[in-house]
Amino acid sequence: MNISGNTVFVPGSTSGIGLALALELRARGNTVIVGGRRVELLERIAAEHPGIDTVRIDTADPASIASAATEVLANHPDLNVLVTMAGVMRVEDWHTPDSFLASAEETVTTNVLGPIRLIAAFVEHLRTRPDATIMTVSSGLAFAPLKVTPSYNASKAAIHMLSESLRLQLADTSVKVVELVPPAVRTALLPGQEESEFAMDLAEFVAETVALIEARPDAKEIQVERVKFLRHGAARGDYDQVVRTLNAADPHGK
Structure with missing residues (x-):
């Protein structure tokens, strides 16, 4: 993925990593469309950041995805980058189904079905662009489990393998598949995470991420x-120690 000259749609970017990344991509010379569920946040972003386009989208709702895709492609026919940013993270207790089932279903719908439906809505268009990218968003927790977030861990592991598989399938097209793998970052993804000393500063994360994209456009x-x-x-051979360290760090493993 080139760092500039793109038209980028980032659904799930009215706050946190999504918004910070969208703003930095805009600053790097990209046309950026921010997507989210809350109209008031979209209106505020458009007012505070002239030049950024916005579209309402609920990635847990197939009809909303279809409607947003139609709007985005009508207004931005040169779209060549999709960042499947939207996601949720919930603390769960799997001792009894009443305490976790609804959360698990919501997590899978948003974190797995959401990206699948987004890709389905845009992949045919992206294949018509000479240089296109699908950026998926997994997590360090796709590779080492945090005890209190089983569904989130599993959903991000699914995104990792989906990314690996799509990269193989789309190798005969102009579409590259890039997986963004964040650590814990100081956002509101979990209660208290914005102040966690174990989480990475948001501005530092985005700066390092953009620098990596710029240095390695083929990553x-x-x-x-x-x-x-x-x-x-797992590759280093210290997986068990990683899991122990992660889950001993604090109540959220951060």
């Missing part, structure tokens, strides 16, 4: 240094 995975402890535990 298959974008891994900031901080996530490599989780990402490569």
Whole structure:
């Protein structure tokens, strides 16, 4: 993925990593469309950041995805980058189904079906562009489990393998598949995470991420240094120690 000159749609980017990345991509010379569920946040982003387009989208709703895709492609026929950013993370207790089933279903719908439906809505168009990218968003927790978030861990592991598989399938097209692998970042993904000393500063994460994209436009995975402890535990042979360390850090493993 080139760092500039793209038209980028980032659904799930009204806050956190999504918004910070969208703004930095805009600053790097890209046309950026921010997507999200809350109209008031979209209106505020459009007012505070002239030049950024917005579209309402609920990635848990197939009809909303279809409607947003139609709007985005009508207004931006040169779209060549899709970033499947939207996601949720929930603390769950799997001792009894009443305490986790609804959360697990919501997590899978948003984190797995959402990206699948987004890709389905845009892949035919992206194949018509001479240089296109699908950027998926997994997590360090796809590679080492945090005890209190089973469904989130599983959903991000699914995104990792989906990314690997799509890269193989789309190798005969103009579409590249890049997987962004964040560590814990100071956002509101979990209660208290914005103040967690174990999470990476948001501005530092985005700066390092963009620098990596710029330095390696052909990269298959974008891994900031901080996530490599989780990402490569199995390859290093210290996976069990990684899991112990992750889950001993604090109540959320951050």
